[in-house]
Amino acid sequence: MKNYILLFLIIVNVFSFDSYAQQSRINAADKKYATYAYIDAIKTYEKVANKGYKSEDMFKKLGNSYYFNSNFEGASKWYGELFAMNTSVEPEYYYRYAQSLKSTGEIDKANKLLGEFNAKNKTDNRGKLYEENVNYLDQIKANSGRYDIENAGINSKYSDYGTFVHDNKIYFTSARDTGNFSQRKHKWTGEYFTNLYIVDVDSSKVKKFKTDLNTKFHEASPAFTKDGKTVYFTRNNYVDGKKGKDEEKTTLIKIYKATLENGKWTNITAVSFASDNYSTAHPALSPDEKTLYFASDMPGTLGQSDLYQVSINSDGSYGTPVNMGKTINTEGKETFPFVTDENEIYFASDGRPGLGGLDVFAGKIEKDGSISDIQNLGADINSPKDDFAYSIDPVSRKGYFSSNKDGGQGSDDIYKFIENKALRCVQELSGTITDSETAVILPGAKVSLYDNQTVLNTTIADVNGLYKFPVDCGKTYNVRAEKEEYETKEVSITIGKLSGKTSLPIALTKNTCRVTIGDDLGTCFGIKMIYFDLDKSNIRTEAAIDLEKILVVLNENPGMKLDIRSHTDSRATFKYNEALSDRRAKSTIEWLVKNGVAAKRLTGKGYGETQLVNKCADDVPCTEAEHQENRRSEFIITAL
Template identity: 70%
Template sequence: MKKYIFIGLIFLNVFCAYTQEKKLKSADKNYDQYAYVDAIKTYERLADKGYKSEDLFKKLGDSYYFNSDYSNAAKWYNELFALNSSPGAEYTYRYAQSLKSSGETFKADKILTEFNSLYKNDSRGKLYKQNENYLDQIKANSGRYQIEDAGINSKYSDYGSFIYDNKIYFSSARDTGNFTKRIHKWTGEYFTNMYYAAIDSQNSTASKFKALNSKFNESSIVFTKDGNTVYFTRNNFLNGKKGKSKSDATLVKLYRASLLNGKWTNIIALPFTSDNYSTAHPALSPDEKTLYFASDMPGTIGQSDIYRVSINGNTYGTPENLGKEINTEGKETFPYVTSENEIYFASDGHPGLGGLDVFVGQVDGSGAISNIQNLGSDINSPKDDFAYIIDPASRRGYFSSNRDGGAGADDIYKFLETRPLNKNQDCLQELSGLITDAATEAILPATKVTLYENQIAKKSFISDENGMYSFAVECGKTYFVRAEKNDYETKEAVITIADKSGKTNLPIALDKSICKVTVGDDLGKCFGIKRIYFDLDKSDITPAAALDLAKILDVLSQNPSMKLNIRSYTDSRASREYNNALSDRRAKATINWLVKNGVSKNRLTGRGYGETGLVNRCSDGVQCAEEEHQQNRRSEFMIIGI
């Protein structure tokens, strides 16, 4: 469901595009060509040829594990454990989970038993000890609802319910007949009309609320307690006339209607609405003195914010944005306020499970919002979940969702809340961090970051334009943070939150899995090769060096026209003459190994540069740490042709 979509038109200048294309074609062709190096496929080809290393098998296992291919993950983790039976808590746990997901339950249980024995303080082991199906443990805010279909859904879009006079009022697109008619520009949904049905009957026949329906969109109706006034959302259409914005769009407005002599009449747009912005999804405060709604009016923080406006008889105050505590740069919509000073709303800006999630916050005497929490994975799903209403006395209510398994595009579900939300927020923690490229340290916006507790996904977040992510977390708990981005290897980090309020920083650096290279690039960076290891004062290829060179060999095999210039450097220790000779022997040994393994000699050049290419201050006579000297001892595989 797309409840707020704003469509802009981009006009392309064909002449400029043509001119730019000619300029590109006139550039040096060597720099217009690229090679795309898939590191994981290279690792797999090397493993199939018999190369073995812990790093190799960890990367292969993780590549499949994080893509939910548990059979292949188990295959490569098994190879890892054959080399090292104790590679660490995370790999032991992932191996067990991969085995279990692949149907090897007995072996998985054995590994988990060993896991519990080796890592006694890890809560996952303790949970396994208590319950072998601990992955089914419900997250803190979940497991509190009994949910079922509301019994009024069609194969079209049905959403946005309100209860009045023992009837459920809702919006439905069922009368459009098909999905090619009447699409509402602001919501992106098929045009809806208002319907009502008895709340206690399953599969009851719904009736149109004809008095308010037009040929355009109506939705989100709210009755006053006396039943004499309704507020609702409609396209900018009144008395047969359609209003348009400056950009020629028909948006949506909040309307009010009055019941006189048994008929709904005096339908008017509320005075703070406009042809040039949208107002929608009204909700009344319990005392009916305040109207809450969603809008993209001037002053909005994100794509849509939640506002409130005072009601004084038939007049209204100035709309007030509820502020950054509740509104984000994303979408906040479908507010609902209860007599317990709770405000429920849908948002895709607050950390959630995906799409729109339903949240709740506390409203204090001044109207300020605090203690916002996600309602959990019963109400929320990876899809859009919204339009939540609840009776504070019975704890029964309704919400809308386009989750899998529904009857139509959106569906209405009814629920019983069986356990209240834990609102103890004496200890507050924020977990945040910067997502970067491990090689270049460049920030990585638009990275999916997921927070896990006991291997259950709690929340997801897309890193912002500055590469930052942020989660509200509980004090004293251990979490796993997984970062995923196209062309990068998925990475998961573990963090234990302090027992006191504050902020916890967890930066994550991702390694490239797809490496785009061209002439002038160092191919070694695709695999994190900073040096080819040789024994002290020798130039013989060691097993560790052979594994890294095999990665280069694989890329050369996949790209038969690629040519390399291989450069070997030393640090400044020992004499210049000695370092020049040693580095030259090592560069030639590297070339000879590649030639011996099938690379044509005319594709390779190279020599040693000794200490002439220092990358830091560590020249003769300067005191430096070993780590600084190591930066200068490096190998480069410079691409000179593709």
């Protein structure tokens, strides 16, 4: 009996000692995890986990350590262990687990988790994007097969990524070992710190960029101005043996700027909007070099990192950084922007429906700066792993991107490509402006392209009377041609759904109309009546287009005055129609005044149903089209 008790005590003590040892290891791993030393943390956590120890917190940290290093197979394993515990976990882990499963090919299970993620967090834009694009794989498939891709031939067994082509040379980032025994490793990834490297286009002879831009710690993502005299790049804020934070913490990264003077890079300073409290990284210049795009987690960021833009003033100072908004940013990670002179922005994101990890997307930059029509580039560029740092020459359609997809030489590799087919279907809309009677070409005509009432583009017909516009396939546009001594003409056209060219010649009629006081300007210049919806007094889209024609005539004839007369159909009461028509006349006048016409040149009145143009009086059966004829405005000239 005593022996039994003694044996029991020994077992308990051994067990207690083992538990203490395991907890000690976990505490040590937690410290490494807290300082972003993920590779070291993984080694310790896995030793404990492989002995059968289970913990929700440990599985989260193990999964995260792999996830933040883009090792989605490892992340999937440990997130799987977390979910197997049947515990209630935060919605974010549903998303990370789903992303990890995509990378291991378990698409159906991943999509199920994304659905659950959206149900648990209705406000998260990533879940909304999935619900709105449940068939996202169909779009990815449709956008695939457009590239010829090959290894760039400049990769090492270490991380190589991010390219910038300037003066027939490729500048890129690499963690390759230079053989220096003092080369330092980064705790987060376990790889050597990165520096900038250079290689001639169509060459494989890589050289380290031997300038003061490189230090013994991280440099990455250079972006040069067109003259090659200024460069923006990313650097961490641990330089010359100094740290902005205590020794155990991972430092943040900043965008730096340098200028080339007498063949040497000088004035190497952080941009004014960088900070020791958040990161700024991966700079990209707009084609006119007046705007800098970048990624950051500064206050106001929606997710892990967002895309921002900041104006570059003529004196070299900067405006206030502006978050590019929810149309492009998500609660995930948006990074590595690249902007072309075709008003397109390419970027990497793990917050949008994709194949797993970071995928490359393209969006259109609208005139107001908003981003529209964001599309996944397809399975040529994107993979179940991280794909990022996409850049393209809009003329040659050649470019580069980076990826840690299977089949590469190192953790990240650089690939080069040729795009054989555009992502978006675009056509060329063109035509010749001629005289309708003589067929003589009319150079110098002003031609405008409209989408509804919005002017998209304006050009002047060349010496051959020719105009050209790039247009999207499948869309309907209005084209307006204007020339002195000719009547303005507007034509609607729907573009075909395949790439190619669409011809739209426009013949203008010489203006032979002699107006005088009392004439209706609309009739004289072939301007349609300004129609209104039933019971409405607001300006319709097509009405605004016609009012712009009236505006042109008034601007060309500054002495002209108009009396605007509004009419209704016979439906509703006499009193109601009189008030409605008066509101319509005032609405028309307000639109013209808002667009620059002096109010003293305009008068107006509503005539209700007193001047019908057809039989449609009270109690007379009429079609809607017949009633529409009576809902109109007239523009009577009262002075010239």
